[in-house]
Amino acid sequence: MKFDTPATTNPIDQGKVIGKPTDRIDGPLKTTGTAPYAYERHDVVPNQAYGYIVGAGIAKGRIALLDDRAARAAPGVIAVVTAKNAGPLAKGKFNTAKLLGGPDIQHYHQAIALVVAETFEQARAAAHLVRVDYKRSKGAWDLAQAKDSATMPTTGEADKDTATGDFAKGFKDAPVQLDATYTTPDQSHAMMEPHASIAAWDGDKLTVWTSNQMIDWGVTDLAKTLGIPKQNVRMVSPYIGGGFGGKLWLRADVVLAALGAKAARRPVKVALARPLMINNTTHRPATIQRVRIGATKDGAITAIGHESWSGDLPGGAPEVAVQQTRLLYAGPNRITKMRLAVLDLPEGNAMRAPGEAPGLMALEVAMDEMAEKLAMDPVEFRIRNDTQVDPEKPERPFSQRRLNECLRTGAERFGWNKRPAAPGKTRDGRWLVGMGVASAFRNNLLTKSAARVRLDDKGIVTVETDMTDIGTGTYTIIGQTAAEMMGVPLDRVVVRLGDSAFPISAGSGGQWGANNSTSGVYAACVKLREAVAKKLGFDPLQTEFADGRVRFDGRSKSLAEAAGDAGLVAEDAIEYGDLDKKYQQSTFGAHFVEVGVDVATAEIRIRRMLAVCAAGRILNPKAARSQVIGAMTMGAGAALMEELAIDKRFGFFVNHDLAGYEVPVHADIPHQEVIFLDETDPISSPMKAKGVGELGICGVAAAVANAIYNATGVRVRNYPITLDKLLDRLPTVS
Numbered sequence: 001m002k003f004d005t006p007a008t009t010n011p012i013d014q015g016k017v018i019g020k021p022t023d024r025i026d027g028p029l030k031t032t033g034t035a036p037y038a039y040e041r042h043d044v045v046p047n048q049a050y051g052y053i054v055g056a057g058i059a060k061g062r063i064a065l066l067d068d069r070a071a072r073a074a075p076g077v078i079a080v081v082t083a084k085n086a087g088p089l090a091k092g093k094f095n096t097a098k099l100l101g102g103p104d105i106q107h108y109h110q111a112i113a114l115v116v117a118e119t120f121e122q123a124r125a126a127a128h129l130v131r132v133d134y135k136r137s138k139g140a141w142d143l144a145q146a147k148d149s150a151t152m153p154t155t156g157e158a159d160k161d162t163a164t165g166d167f168a169k170g171f172k173d174a175p176v177q178l179d180a181t182y183t184t185p186d187q188s189h190a191m192m193e194p195h196a197s198i199a200a201w202d203g204d205k206l207t208v209w210t211s212n213q214m215i216d217w218g219v220t221d222l223a224k225t226l227g228i229p230k231q232n233v234r235m236v237s238p239y240i241g242g243g244f245g246g247k248l249w250l251r252a253d254v255v256l257a258a259l260g261a262k263a264a265r266r267p268v269k270v271a272l273a274r275p276l277m278i279n280n281t282t283h284r285p286a287t288i289q290r291v292r293i294g295a296t297k298d299g300a301i302t303a304i305g306h307e308s309w310s311g312d313l314p315g316g317a318p319e320v321a322v323q324q325t326r327l328l329y330a331g332p333n334r335i336t337k338m339r340l341a342v343l344d345l346p347e348g349n350a351m352r353a354p355g356e357a358p359g360l361m362a363l364e365v366a367m368d369e370m371a372e373k374l375a376m377d378p379v380e381f382r383i384r385n386d387t388q389v390d391p392e393k394p395e396r397p398f399s400q401r402r403l404n405e406c407l408r409t410g411a412e413r414f415g416w417n418k419r420p421a422a423p424g425k426t427r428d429g430r431w432l433v434g435m436g437v438a439s440a441f442r443n444n445l446l447t448k449s450a451a452r453v454r455l456d457d458k459g460i461v462t463v464e465t466d467m468t469d470i471g472t473g474t475y476t477i478i479g480q481t482a483a484e485m486m487g488v489p490l491d492r493v494v495v496r497l498g499d500s501a502f503p504i505s506a507g508s509g510g511q512w513g514a515n516n517s518t519s520g521v522y523a524a525c526v527k528l529r530e531a532v533a534k535k536l537g538f539d540p541l542q543t544e545f546a547d548g549r550v551r552f553d554g555r556s557k558s559l560a561e562a563a564g565d566a567g568l569v570a571e572d573a574i575e576y577g578d579l580d581k582k583y584q585q586s587t588f589g590a591h592f593v594e595v596g597v598d599v600a601t602a603e604i605r606i607r608r609m610l611a612v613c614a615a616g617r618i619l620n621p622k623a624a625r626s627q628v629i630g631a632m633t634m635g636a637g638a639a640l641m642e643e644l645a646i647d648k649r650f651g652f653f654v655n656h657d658l659a660g661y662e663v664p665v666h667a668d669i670p671h672q673e674v675i676f677l678d679e680t681d682p683i684s685s686p687m688k689a690k691g692v693g694e695l696g697i698c699g700v701a702a703a704v705a706n707a708i709y710n711a712t713g714v715r716v717r718n719y720p721i722t723l724d725k726l727l728d729r730l731p732t733v734s
Helices: 027-031 120-127 143-149 167-173 215-226 252-264 274-280 356-374 378-384 403-414 474-486 513-536 559-563 621-640 700-712
Strands: 049-055 061-067 077-082 111-117 131-136 162-164 176-184 196-202 205-210 233-236 268-271 287-295 301-312 333-342 393-397 431-443 449-455 461-464 493-496 544-546 549-552 555-558 568-574 586-598 604-614 672-676
Touching: 049 120, 049 252, 049 274, 061 111, 077 120, 077 252, 111 120, 111 252, 143 287, 143 301, 143 333, 167 287, 167 301, 167 333, 176 356, 196 252, 205 215, 205 252, 215 233, 215 252, 252 268, 287 356, 301 356, 356 378, 356 431, 356 621, 356 700, 378 403, 378 431, 403 431, 403 586, 403 604, 403 672, 431 604, 431 700, 449 474, 449 513, 449 559, 461 474, 474 493, 474 513, 513 549, 513 559, 513 568, 549 559, 555 559, 586 700, 604 621, 604 700, 621 672, 621 700
Parallel strands: 049 268, 205 233, 301 333, 461 493, 604 672
Antiparallel strands: 049 111, 061 131, 077 111, 162 333, 176 287, 196 205, 196 268, 287 301, 431 586, 449 461, 449 568, 544 549, 549 555, 586 604
16 A cells, blocks of 8 residues: 555544553563563474573684584583584674674674583583683774764765754854763663574574564575575564664574574574673664754854764764754754764664664753753743754655644643752752753654455454564554454454564564554555455445444445455555655654752752653554653663763673663652643554654653753763762752
């Protein structure tokens, strides 16, 4: 199905199932521990062996000697896979690092061997018997030191510099100016479920049960890496215990499980230990960001510039921290620049809201600093500089943009009028209290997505698509879509996800999954409705589907009767043409935070949080709220505690486990309130929805930082904001 114009008569607009706060249909499986995650799928294939990965003990250099004789002789060992015996491996489209290293080492904990044994304990014990001697090379692990050598990325048109008007002159002539630099640290996805896979060969055909967000990407890359036809690879990933972007691409567990299974001639399962998850897979790269804003004395931005530096392995890509600045605020004179340094750290790549999450950590603090220079309220300063068109391409309007309404609604609900303009003026006993605000922004991306829908002789509707559910509620919203379209209750819908044998979907990433995958299901259901009507001799455009029945011109049949003994099957995909060129599609929001800072110890406590979101039709408000409060929690962690500490002598992340890498716990997070503006976006898709799962993190850290400044008068521009950065600058205790 090609979607070119808004639907005038759209069955999805009935709102009987879609848009209702619905319990997750996969909830009982997950809460009872019976959902089959990748490593736990003992029943899918018999005779599974265990693989344990040996990670490189240096960050850069070469393997001088790898002696696996003791490991091979250890009890229970079946095979040892290394670069010497694995055969040639090709580079997949989405990989920037070799997934099996040797003899060259690109980063610490790069996989260099897999030991396969009868039990996990035997594999782990034998892995420690592998002797490796290295020849170290000098590496680069410090972004600040590498900054001057950074160059413009060559990874794509979107990563190049942009310029509108004359920024240099506009900034120089601006009566009020801000020029500030901010830093954000390396961060880990820290999802609960590790990267894990089971691989089994049947002749020349390979099946992997894994934890992967993008099934077709994974199949394509795995086939290319192993040098086998794509049709010989099947990937199954029905349940994923969190991803946040860390499971978008093929990782070492999948490749080594496949290689181990071939070497052992039996199925092999591999899971990454937490240190390997952090040092072996991807992370959010650190940034250095310079923001310059020039404005008139009445608060109109005349010049805005945003430059960002980040690092990655050779051939990598930048953290696109300037992309929201191209679209968020008005101003005739603009520049954005990104520079990429070569660092020998583990691969930097997508983590929840890549680009916007760290970019807004700088931009939205700069907006507050500028508002203070102008003696304007931070909310009003943002509203003053709203735009309804792409500032770099004024001919392209936003499909829908209600940022100002998010800001005003949030300010009223949060009691923003009680915030003192001067910092450090509100006390609650020993606590200095302050409020902060930040705009939220995340693009709405359109991606082709397909589905297959079956109707059987019992009136059951079954949906099949390779779409994944990473804890976001995908099973439920896809079920709701089919139920709405086919006129049946949700309990008459079966949803099957995460199998490459099913039609190719958008996958889970970039908050594009919900809108696109449900639109693909919508398209398939339209075709199934047509098939049902045609079989019954009904006019497809005039046929009503409701209460499990099909009605036309006074005649009525049950869906079960319409399906007949053979049943009916329909398959289709959603495509969008050039919609993304005609309209800028984005989601918007506003975050409000209140903090308390202990006047003596600088302990920071978040007291209240509010998010107001404008993201098209909310398909399931219950699941969407859960997504937003989870994202708000991640934003709080980014503001106050999350940081991968680099040992700059040896080039690795020191705190590579959940004991050393701090994330928020329940005691850190207060009650969170979420408001969704009542809206639909008829240009976005037939579902009139947009993404929301990443919008919820965008701007949160800046709102926390701005609240801390309002509480204390101390401006911290280097995240995370820890008490040592505040302690000696707090107001004198009275």
